[in-house]
Amino acid sequence: MIRLSVPHDLAPGAGLDLDRGQSHYLAAVMRLVVGDEVAVFNGRDGEWRATVAVVGKRAVRLTALSRTRPQASGPDLDLIVALVKRARLETIVEKAAELGARRVRPAITERTNADHTRVDRLRAIATEAAEQTGRLDVPQIAEPMKLAALLADWEPGRRLLFCDESGDAPPMLRAGLAEGPWAILIGPEGGFSPTERETLRALPYATPAGLGPRILRADTAAISALTLWQAAVGDWR
Amino acid sequence: MIRLSVPHDLAPGAGLDLDRGQSHYLAAVMRLVVGDEVAVFNGRDGEWRATVAVVGKRAVRLTALSRTRPQASGPDLDLIVALVKRARLETIVEKAAELGARRVRPAITERTNADHTRVDRLRAIATEAAEQTGRLDVPQIAEPMKLAALLADWEPGRRLLFCDESGDAPPMLRAGLAEGPWAILIGPEGGFSPTERETLRALPYATPAGLGPRILRADTAAISALTLWQAAVGDWR
Numbered sequence: 001m002i003r004l005s006v007p008h009d010l011a012p013g014a015g016l017d018l019d020r021g022q023s024h025y026l027a028a029v030m031r032l033v034v035g036d037e038v039a040v041f042n043g044r045d046g047e048w049r050a051t052v053a054v055v056g057k058r059a060v061r062l063t064a065l066s067r068t069r070p071q072a073s074g075p076d077l078d079l080i081v082a083l084v085k086r087a088r089l090e091t092i093v094e095k096a097a098e099l100g101a102r103r104v105r106p107a108i109t110e111r112t113n114a115d116h117t118r119v120d121r122l123r124a125i126a127t128e129a130a131e132q133t134g135r136l137d138v139p140q141i142a143e144p145m146k147l148a149a150l151l152a153d154w155e156p157g158r159r160l161l162f163c164d165e166s167g168d169a170p171p172m173l174r175a176g177l178a179e180g181p182w183a184i185l186i187g188p189e190g191g192f193s194p195t196e197r198e199t200l201r202a203l204p205y206a207t208p209a210g211l212g213p214r215i216l217r218a219d220t221a222a223i224s225a226l227t228l229w230q231a232a233v234g235d236w237r
Numbered sequence: 238m239i240r241l242s243v244p245h246d247l248a249p250g251a252g253l254d255l256d257r258g259q260s261h262y263l264a265a266v267m268r269l270v271v272g273d274e275v276a277v278f279n280g281r282d283g284e285w286r287a288t289v290a291v292v293g294k295r296a297v298r299l300t301a302l303s304r305t306r307p308q309a310s311g312p313d314l315d316l317i318v319a320l321v322k323r324a325r326l327e328t329i330v331e332k333a334a335e336l337g338a339r340r341v342r343p344a345i346t347e348r349t350n351a352d353h354t355r356v357d358r359l360r361a362i363a364t365e366a367a368e369q370t371g372r373l374d375v376p377q378i379a380e381p382m383k384l385a386a387l388l389a390d391w392e393p394g395r396r397l398l399f400c401d402e403s404g405d406a407p408p409m410l411r412a413g414l415a416e417g418p419w420a421i422l423i424g425p426e427g428g429f430s431p432t433e434r435e436t437l438r439a440l441p442y443a444t445p446a447g448l449g450p451r452i453l454r455a456d457t458a459a460i461s462a463l464t465l466w467q468a469a470v471g472d473w474r
Contacts, residue, residue, distance in 0.1 A: 091328070094454075095457055095460075098451055098452075098453050098454060098457050099449075099451075099453075099457070099461070100449070100451060132452065132454075133451040133452050133453070134451050134452045135451055171468060171473050171474055172468065173410075173468050173469075173473075173474075174474075210473075211473070212336075212337070212467055212468075212472060212473035213472055213473075214335055214336075214337060214370040214371050214372055215335075215369065215370050215371045216335050216336075216370070217331075217335060217369075220332050220335050220336070220460065223332075223457065223460045223461065223464070224336070224460065224461075224464040227460070227461040227464045227465060228464060228465070228468055230449055231408060231409065231410050231449075231465055231468075232410075235449060235450055236408050236447075236448070236449035236450075237408055237410075237411075
């Protein structure tokens with residue numbers, strides 16, 4: 001069944017007038033007709049089944065909502081990722097949604113040679129991936145920030161899993177992870193600078209961890225780290 | 238340092254006449270000059286440092302080889318993956334190389350709607366990824382085979398880790414993996430058919446394992462499964 005992330009409040013009597021993009025998708029691309037069913041979620045009210053009541057090319061209306069799943073969200077996990085090339089950053093956002101991250105925070109590091117990204121496009125990718133993967137919320141995509149600024153304003157109580165390619169960090173499954181709010185940090189393809197590595201290693205809330213003996217692309221490192229975290233202390237157990 | 242996978246035998250006295258593609262890459266793209274150094278490997282003789290001796294646009298010659306690493310290869314791990322859309326299959330091959338698979342075997346399953354792929358292109362992707370990731374061999378890319386034929390000709394002693402999206406398989410880290418030769422099997426985006434699942438579950442050499450509560454794209458499933466296998470019984474420990 002088609003799943004849509006919608007902004008509307010969801011309740012038994014609600015009628016949902018979808019925006020042009022979603023209306024076009026249902027009417028023109030998927031060719032739904034009156035009476036067809038879709039699933040909707042808004043990140044607050046769980047998942048609901050809804051019925052197509054009106055089909056116009058630019059205006060589809062859903063009614064007859066009934067709740068099929070209560071609201072739930074995955075563990076409290078952020079992914080902080082250095083700005084990398086567009087295609088790989090988009091892959092990372094798609095995979096972060098599939099692998100249950102709550103938030104993706106693009107970061108500008110010393111060896112990052114970009115300082116902006118199309119955040120609106122990343123949000124669209126996160127939404128589509130959340131719809132496909134079956135989760136009940138869409139990961140937030142933050143505006144890019146300098147890594148130093150991000151660390152200077154660190155949320156108390158959140159631990160930082162710092163993927164360290166230097167080779168002397170313990171493997172992630174031996175790094176002593178414990179349950180709680182975490183952020184995974186993935187550096188740029190050129191790695192962290194020695195100063196950044198020293199800063200990161202000295203943070204009281206940071207845990208360095210390694211990802212095997214080979215050099216990984218940033219997207220691979222992000223996916224592998226999210227996977228191991230979910231398997232060790234997240235919702236894959 | 239630039240790393241190249243070459244077919245030549247590597248020994249102290251060898252002179253390597255590179256093919257047109259690699260010559261063009263070194264001369265025209267990377268603009269190397271006589272005296273520059275590159276690293277070469279052939280999957281048999283370890284990694285060697287070599288010096289550019291002659292630079293022509295279509296013919297670069299390397300000499301003065303000295304060995305920098307003895308031959309080594311990762312654990313004996315195959316990835317069997319249903320043919321999926323070109324871009325995702327190419328991602329899977331790139332990541333299989335980074336994550337240390339020895340061989341990628343494209344498979345045709347009941348719900349696969351393709352029966353061929355550009356194997357030569359996948360081999361080029363595997364080679365480039367092996368060069369970048371620092372391994373000393375290039376993963377083999379097999380010709381696509383029907384899953385049934387592949388199972389009918391199964392290599393004795395190799396175990397099969399079957400990624401089962403049905404929801405009742407144990408998480409991979411709890412599936413009781415043990416060291417030895419393995420193959421990871423990733424199904425198509427439409428999943429395995431009920432008959433295929435029954436066949437797979439009945440195989441004496443198969444272990445079903447789950448990959449968390451969300452629906453994963455085939456490329457995500459492949460990367461996550463390779464990661465967990467390496468962390469549990471491979472060379473990420």
